[in-house]
Amino acid sequence: MKKYLQIYHDLLTNIQTKKFKEGDLLPSDTKLVMKYDVSRETVRRAIKLLFDEGYIQTIRGKGSIILNSDRIMFPFSRIESYKELVTTSHLHSENKVISMQEHVDVPQNLLFGAPSMTTQLVVRKRIVNDIPMVIDYDYINEAVVANVPKQAALNSLFYYFEHDLGLKINYAIKHITVEPADYDDLHYLEIDRHVPIVVVRSETRLSDNRIISYTESRHRADKFSSVEFARRHE
């Protein structure tokens, strides 16, 4: 395990379990250097990660203040935020596979000009506390993943890609719009036609920059909520 990630996770756990309280100062670089027996740069990498993700606020000459992290839990600027949301908030969640189909072309409006590819289409419905919340259309690149078993779709596609296939997912670009509900939305989400839909269209890539999937997630807007943390650079 990389040292700086070890330190990062260690500190993060202390923040999330409130061992380090909001408003308090994190141990200084020097103390962390002594505690973990690493160089200062390594400590600073861990600190930088916490800073970038909005867990702390560093002030020169003073220290690193711990921020309220309860509020920065459910951004969609995280890949697969949905699974995280469900596990961290102890909701009862269910995945239903609506359909699976091989050798499908990716729709033009998902590609944003990129060249097309043959994919396996997985359509799923996510139900939280017995309320249908999201319909996901996943177009999985067949050049990368041969054939997704139904069990993987029921559980988590990302988990299957990373743990079972050993693929490294690296980043995603997400386009967010609000659109009227279409026929399938009405049907699968069991809403009436004046409920708008938050549509998140994304392209996901591996660490070698190959595209693994295109996804269209359709959330019922009345139940939709997201929190973003934005830091300013000079």
Add this chain to the structure above:
Amino acid sequence: MKKYLQIYHDLLTNIQTKKFKEGDLLPSDTKLVMKYDVSRETVRRAIKLLFDEGYIQTIRGKGSIILNSDRIMFPFSRIESYKELVTTSHLHSENKVISMQEHVDVPQNLLFGAPSMTTQLVVRKRIVNDIPMVIDYDYINEAVVANVPKQAALNSLFYYFEHDLGLKINYAIKHITVEPADYDDLHYLEIDRHVPIVVVRSETRLSDNRIISYTESRHRADKFSSVEFARRHE
């Protein structure tokens, strides 16, 4: 000027002006070290920034691939994305001040449990290409900023805070929901009642962690669009 920021801006300019083309490799660390006559760590800081913001994809052993940066231009996970959007896309934009009022309490739903404060409320309307797009309710902390002149509200509050007052804006937390239009939305945005509103409620802080403002931005959802870049950490 900090060296790593200098290098960062230099490289970014080359990417944005397409001098470095999509799919090409950035000059290697060693070459950049020679070009800018700095240490490798300094080069790597600049590279890291580009990486974090989604401009490049680094692959160990290979190099740093330049990604398509046209698509990662308009996220709301940037503070004051609106001004950026307008300037980079050469739209004709106008700011109208609807009202200004001193000694106002911040509404409960904007505070998220934080203690209240006295603020100056500035209500504005943003018009792009003659279409009213957003209503902004800015509650500006009177303990930080004495009295905002109307001219600053007409131009840009952030510009006024940073350039005229020398304040350093550091980060913001943004809550995004979709809600039905209220009476003021219908009136000021000139829409009818079935157009939903994307509501972005945010808290903005300075680099010393003081709150400078709470903002509620109400966008007409049919014209709303955002792009988020999400990188995965282990």
Add this chain to the structure above:
DNA sequence: TTAAAAAACTTGTCTAGTTTAGTTTCTTAG
């Protein structure tokens, strides 16, 4: 007692190296 100066902290930036792990290119043996 008070106020100024000094010391001891803090984070931020930077240097100059090493080792590790991965990719690409060239060379060499068959």
Add this chain to the structure above:
DNA sequence: CTAAGAAACTAAACTAGACAAGTTTTTTAA
């Protein structure tokens, strides 16, 4: 000509220092 191996490259992680620029605490002088 081909395939295997070596060499030359690439980024990633880490070390051990330096000095700068702030804040806080302690000491000193009036």
